[in-house]
Amino acid sequence: MTFDYDLFVIGGGSGGVRAARIAASEHGARVGLAEESRMGGTCVIRGCVPKKLMIFASQAEAHAAEARGYGWQTAGAGAFDWTMFRHKLDAELTRLEGAYTGGLAAANVDIHKQRARLADAHTVELADGQRLTAKHILIAAGGRPALPGIEGEELGLISDDLFLLEDLPGRVLVVGGGFIACEFATILQGLGCQTTLSYRGDAVLRGFDGEMRRHATEQLRMIGVDLRLESNPVRLAAEGEARRVDFADGSSEVFDAVIFATGRAPYTKGLGLEQAGVKLGRKGEIVVDEWSQSSVPSIYAVGDVTDRVNLTPVAIREGHSFADTVFGAKPRKVDHGLVASAVYTRPHELATVGLTEEEAAARGPALIYVASFRPMRSLFAGSDARAAMKLIVDAETDRVLGCHIFGPEAGEMIQMVAIPMGMGATKADFDAAIAVHPTLAEELVTMRKPTRRIGDDNSDKADASA
């Protein structure tokens, strides 16, 4: 049977664009790609890129305060022009969108600017009714914000909306405690909005190292976010342009905007997956094997739609590996085991790679090294903000199992730590490195004495997993 394409990709985000480009340009495949929205996907248009630029924008007042601490006679950062920033942001996203589209065109990928769905194991149907066949189909449709399922939730905003606001809200409620909620609260507070964060747990960033979660929680308070822990909004109602929010404890409050950052779900609805026989998991994610192949042999899936590790570099790696494996005769699996990541809160970011202390304790004996200190730069300017670094080391093998950094530019540091950890570095290897002084990162190679030992109750598990 002859097909229109060797590969058809549904979704022009991080994973789909990489897979299409590599399959076409490096392995000579005939590739078509459908994108129903703007090319580049979540990361470029409504995620990593715009949010990081907003983080930068939101720091001006803090930088001015620090400058005063160094002797500069400045009253503050001045007034923030949201309209100017938004226009500039949109121009930047358009530039990036153009670069993604241009890269695909240069690789001779056919771009279909419309929605696509599966018709069968080798056929996609476009929104205009056109049917195209392909030997392989890659689903890279990403995820979508998930709402909490409360009355009036349609009156709230989702993360996509932050980047499209006409005006900044005066009083804003962010609901959620994950990385997006924490970053959004940091941004909005920094841009001058009176920001409240409501989260049902007792510390933000569930799943991260417990000690680091406490630092991140405390920092939100320190920068002026009105943090409501163990708090649950149960109902939203319109009051003119504003929103009245009723909470589970019986209290009620009015905000100019409510932003739900209450998780994300794979975007598989209406894709025709079940009819084509593709197996889905509990959250609607496409179930794939280590080669990103679904239960239907001609259909693969990468990125957030598979709900493995929902980060851009992971989607890119999965897309690249898929293209090399299927079209380049270079079989490559993705190791999801040691993925570094960062939460871009300010003044300190939280960055992490490997096991948390809680995970290590459940695994077996480990030594915990912690350095907690006030960084020289902010201390001099008069800030009490504390940074913290933690290494988790296997008590028997000396191997570094986890690293957690809460400090300025922690994301930049963890990238470098991920390399030796991926190579199996021991604490002795870290100690062998001579420090770069004066830096924050030198703490990572100068922690001499363990702060505590954990996991002795679970020594048999460490033996089993060694």
Ligand code: FAD
């Ligand atoms: P996506 O990038 O979501 O791309 C999917 C694309 O498919 C979309 O463009 C969509 O329009 C299109 N599509 C869907 N269905 C169809 C269809 N039927 N037909 C045609 N087109 C379709 N990750 C990080 O690593 N670092 C960060 O700092 C970070 N920050 C984030 C901040 C926010 C606010 C959010 C929401 C996410 C963030 N992420 C971050 C996560 C990151 O954006 C995602 O993990 C990544 O974009 C996943 O890539 P993907 O290719 O799976 O899907």
